[in-house]
Amino acid sequence: MKKLINNPRYVVEEMIEGYVLAHPNHVRQLSENARSIVTAKETREGKVGVLIGGGSGHEPAFMGYVGDGMADGVAVGNIFASPPPDPILEATKVIDKGEGVVYIYGNYAGDLMNFSMAAELADLESGIKVGSVIVTDDVASAPKDEMEKRRGIAGEFFVTKAAGAAADKGFGFDDVVRIAQKANDSMRTMGVGLTPCSLPQTGKPSFELEENEMEIGLGHHGEPGLEKGELQPADQVVDRLVRDIFADMPIESGEKVAVLVNGLGSTTRMELYIMFRRVKHLLNEKGIVIHRSYVGDYSTSLEMGGASITIMKLDDELAELVDHPADCAMYTQK
Amino acid sequence: MKKLINNPRYVVEEMIEGYVLAHPNHVRQLSENARSIVTAKETREGKVGVLIGGGSGHEPAFMGYVGDGMADGVAVGNIFASPPPDPILEATKVIDKGEGVVYIYGNYAGDLMNFSMAAELADLESGIKVGSVIVTDDVASAPKDEMEKRRGIAGEFFVTKAAGAAADKGFGFDDVVRIAQKANDSMRTMGVGLTPCSLPQTGKPSFELEENEMEIGLGHHGEPGLEKGELQPADQVVDRLVRDIFADMPIESGEKVAVLVNGLGSTTRMELYIMFRRVKHLLNEKGIVIHRSYVGDYSTSLEMGGASITIMKLDDELAELVDHPADCAMYTQK
Numbered sequence: 001m002k003k004l005i006n007n008p009r010y011v012v013e014e015m016i017e018g019y020v021l022a023h024p025n026h027v028r029q030l031s032e033n034a035r036s037i038v039t040a041k042e043t044r045e046g047k048v049g050v051l052i053g054g055g056s057g058h059e060p061a062f063m064g065y066v067g068d069g070m071a072d073g074v075a076v077g078n079i080f081a082s083p084p085p086d087p088i089l090e091a092t093k094v095i096d097k098g099e100g101v102v103y104i105y106g107n108y109a110g111d112l113m114n115f116s117m118a119a120e121l122a123d124l125e126s127g128i129k130v131g132s133v134i135v136t137d138d139v140a141s142a143p144k145d146e147m148e149k150r151r152g153i154a155g156e157f158f159v160t161k162a163a164g165a166a167a168d169k170g171f172g173f174d175d176v177v178r179i180a181q182k183a184n185d186s187m188r189t190m191g192v193g194l195t196p197c198s199l200p201q202t203g204k205p206s207f208e209l210e211e212n213e214m215e216i217g218l219g220h221h222g223e224p225g226l227e228k229g230e231l232q233p234a235d236q237v238v239d240r241l242v243r244d245i246f247a248d249m250p251i252e253s254g255e256k257v258a259v260l261v262n263g264l265g266s267t268t269r270m271e272l273y274i275m276f277r278r279v280k281h282l283l284n285e286k287g288i289v290i291h292r293s294y295v296g297d298y299s300t301s302l303e304m305g306g307a308s309i310t311i312m313k314l315d316d317e318l319a320e321l322v323d324h325p326a327d328c329a330m331y332t333q334k
Numbered sequence: 335m336k337k338l339i340n341n342p343r344y345v346v347e348e349m350i351e352g353y354v355l356a357h358p359n360h361v362r363q364l365s366e367n368a369r370s371i372v373t374a375k376e377t378r379e380g381k382v383g384v385l386i387g388g389g390s391g392h393e394p395a396f397m398g399y400v401g402d403g404m405a406d407g408v409a410v411g412n413i414f415a416s417p418p419p420d421p422i423l424e425a426t427k428v429i430d431k432g433e434g435v436v437y438i439y440g441n442y443a444g445d446l447m448n449f450s451m452a453a454e455l456a457d458l459e460s461g462i463k464v465g466s467v468i469v470t471d472d473v474a475s476a477p478k479d480e481m482e483k484r485r486g487i488a489g490e491f492f493v494t495k496a497a498g499a500a501a502d503k504g505f506g507f508d509d510v511v512r513i514a515q516k517a518n519d520s521m522r523t524m525g526v527g528l529t530p531c532s533l534p535q536t537g538k539p540s541f542e543l544e545e546n547e548m549e550i551g552l553g554h555h556g557e558p559g560l561e562k563g564e565l566q567p568a569d570q571v572v573d574r575l576v577r578d579i580f581a582d583m584p585i586e587s588g589e590k591v592a593v594l595v596n597g598l599g600s601t602t603r604m605e606l607y608i609m610f611r612r613v614k615h616l617l618n619e620k621g622i623v624i625h626r627s628y629v630g631d632y633s634t635s636l637e638m639g640g641a642s643i644t645i646m647k648l649d650d651e652l653a654e655l656v657d658h659p660a661d662c663a664m665y666t667q668k
Contacts, residue, residue: 002528002546004568004605004641015604018611022627059603194336212336234338266600266637269393269664270349271338277352293356296664297631303600303639307338330603330630332666 001198001205001303008200012056012078019063023329026067030094035087038073038094039066048167048176049073049101051091052160054111055080057197058220061156061299064330070164071104075118079199079302080221082110088118093126100129100173104159104180106152107136129173133180135159137189137310139248140217140226153191153220154262154299155310158322159183165324183318188249189260190241191308193218193225197265197301206304216240220264220301220308234271238278241309246286251313253287258294258322260310265300267307272296275307291319298331335532335539335637342534346390346412353397357663360401364428369421372407372428373400382501382510383407383435385425386494388445389414391531392554395490395633398664404498405438409452413533413636414555416444422452427460434463434507438493438514440486441470463507467514469493471523471644473582474551474560487525487554488596488633489644492656493517499658517652522583523594524575525642527552527559531599531635540638550574554598554635554642568605572612575643580620583647587621590648592656594628598638603630606641613643625653632665 005011013034020029020037030036043049052062053075063074073091075083092101103119105111112134119130135152142149162183166176193215196205206222209215214237217225232240251257261276263269276295283290291314314322326333339345347368354363354371364370377383386396387409397408407425411417426435437453439445446468453464469486476483496517500510527549530539540556543549548571551559566574585591595610597603610629617624625648648656660667 002548002565002639004526004528004571004601005608006567006569011604011608014608014611016607018607018609018614018629021614022607022610022629057602057604059607064603192338194338214336231336233340235340237338265602266639267338268391268599268634268636269398270345270390270636273350273352273356273393274339274345274348275352276356277348280352280355295352295356300602302602302604305336305600305637327668332668334661334666334668 001203003200005200011200012076015056016076026329030090033087033090035076035083036073036091037063037066037076038091041068043072043095043097045097046099047097048099048171048173049095049097050104050164050167051095051101052104053077053083053088054105055082057302058299060330065160065328067326067328069168069324069326070328071160082108082114085114085118085121088115089121092118092122092128092130096128100131102163102176102180103130103132104135104156104163106156107134107150131173131177133159133177133184135184137184137187138219139188139190139244141219144248151219153189154260154308155187155189157260157298158187158258158310158312162318162321164326165321168324179321183312186318187310187312188245189308189310190244191218191306192216192237192241193304193306195266195305196222197304218306220299234274235278238275238309242279242282245309245311251288256289256291256314256319258292258312258314259290260294260298262299262308262310263297264304264306266303266305269296272307279309292322335537337534339534345534346410349390350410360663364424367421367424369410369417370407370425371397371400371410372425375402377406377429377431379431380433381431382433382505382507383429383431384438384498384501385429385435386438387411387417387422388440389416391636392633394664399494399662401660401662403502403658403660404494404662416442416448419448419452419455422449423455426452426456426462426464430462434465436497436510436514437464437466438469438490438497440490441468441484465507465511467493467511467518469518471518471521472553473522473524473578475553478582485553487523488594488642489521489523491594491632492521492592492644492646495660496652496655498660499655502658513655517646520652521644521646522579523642523644524578525552525640526550526571526575527638527640529600529639530556531638552640554633568608569612572609572643576613576616579643579645585622585647590623590625590653592626592646592648593624594632594644596633596642596644597631598640599631599634600637600639601641606630609641626656
């Protein structure tokens with residue numbers, strides 16, 4: 001598969017270099033570690049820090065979400081691979097303003113290990129208090145009685161949004177942790193894959209699907225989903241994804257939600273809006289109110305084809321946090 | 335090629351429906367014509383209107399650029415096809431606040447015919463003054479002594495940005511026209527295509543390139559470019575594109591520019607930032623100052639693979655307009 005890159009070994013370094021050069025008013029790279037990026041703004045003393053991170057290849061996640069009202073720092077891993085403890089630790093030291101740092105990351109073995117190690121080192125070396133919220137929104141990745149096995153996918157955007165807004169509004173450490181956990185517990189994601197991506201190092205497709213085949217529940221690194229089948233019209237695909245979400249997270253008429261229809265990379269906005277339209281119809285039928293909608297590429301898998309739907313239930317507190325403004329290099333909300 | 339759509343005949347209608355349902359605070363569809371979308375906000379009397387439009391399939395262009403500091407309305411055509419005069423005319427009537435409306439559109443036969451006809455009708459039927467600025471940023475589409483034949487591509491974003499900001503700041507009709515024209519005359523775009531898109535109606539690739547082949551100067555509907563050749567490393571591709579831009583638009587050390595590295599659909603942000611990095615190095619070498627950078631999918635060709643680079647020279651007036659805030663459903667700048 002063709003890519004506009006140079007040496008495949010240095011794609012992440014070159015991407016980070018381009019990113020920091022393009023947005024000097026938003027982000028800066030730490031001299032202590034080239035894989036640590038923090039907000040370019042002065043962060044006020046006493047603000048709880050929010051740190052995100054994970055593998056590369058999901059842009060704008062994660063590095064695109066550093067900025068006002070979102071994360072204060074990010075640790076950038078290799079493609080589809082967790083960052084090691086070092087960049088996490090260095091970013092933690094810089095963004096801590098005396099009230100601790102909250103880590104938000106997806107439920108993957110490498111991330112769990114490395115973020116936990118960084119948290120321990122932050123405490124040992126610098127006495128920084130660290131809280132961790134593990135994102136587990138992917139319904140398809142494990143059954144309901146094994147929630148702790150579920151992976152994190154596009155819904156991490158909502159957790160970062162809610163926690164970042166809370167921290168920006170001056171919430172204390174325990175409350176930022178509570179908000180991040182509530183955001184995670186209040187939402188579910190279901191995705192569908194159509195076409196694979198390829199890793200720059202190998203150029204080989206990450207999985208195989210027949211022409212005219214789709215895979216429901218495909219993971220965002222190409223992990224196997226629930227089932228493969230013939231590609232259906234968009235409305236039927238959406239019906240299936242939303243049905244699985246509500247089977248897992250019952251919802252009552254009159255409840256308020258935020259919706260994210262996320263593209264995996266090569267899926268057009270046209271398709272995403274066609275999908276959103278059906279989501280809106282289904283929620284209307286159930287008497288559910290969409291408080292705010294996000295449609296676009298929020299968490300990709302390189303150039304994978306497909307999409308995911310995330311629905312987050314909102315109480316008044318979460319609704320206010322979702323509405324809070326944000327200003328990042330890859331995402332701005334007024 | 336697989337797509338998440340329903341009936342291919344209704345993709346544009348369903349996309350518009352989803353778009354308007356997703357962003358009721360930003361846009362509304364006119365009851366007079368389903369292909370006319372205008373800002374949902376109250377526009378103040380005396381503001382010069384800015385109207386954009388063109389074929390669908392380029393999202394976020396064009397409908398994503400309706401909002402504060404950008405366009406007041408858009409006319410939405412079928413995929414890769416100009417909107418007819420009717421939706422242009424209806425949007426014109428609604429966004430005119432007594433001081434006239436400025437049309438901004440790409441240099442394509444269908445658009446020229448339909449926007450000109452709408453302008454005549456707006457004058458005849460409602461006495462609305464209309465100005466038109468035709469975007470012609472694609473260096474590859476015609477030689478320098480036939481500028482009037484050049485097509486408009488991603489640079490239309492900059493023309494809309496500058497004119498939209500000018501109108502928002504209260505510039506008069508003649509000045510908004512002047513600014514749009516100056517923005518167009520001050521910039522050039524060069525693109526490269528790697529992989530085709532397919533029209534929903536046919537499912538067939540829009541052009542053919544060999545595995546490991548690229549096409550310099552490919553148009554954003556798949557129009558033939560300057561030459562095909564073996565895919566080069568990103569840095570060499572950027573060197574070529576930037577060289578062609580500066581051969582066409584000489585620039586001096588110390589000048590200020592805005593840069594847009596635009597993805598055509600399925601090209602990852604990783605690749606776009608790697609390309610931006612090289613643009614920045616080249617401009618540094620020449621002593622050219624990047625005042626503001628845009629990296630992402632600003633004007634796509636469905637799921638086409640490839641990218642374009644736009645460089646706009648900025649005098650102080652254009653720089654201030656580029657910095658002006660904007661708030662659209664698909665693009666927000668603080």
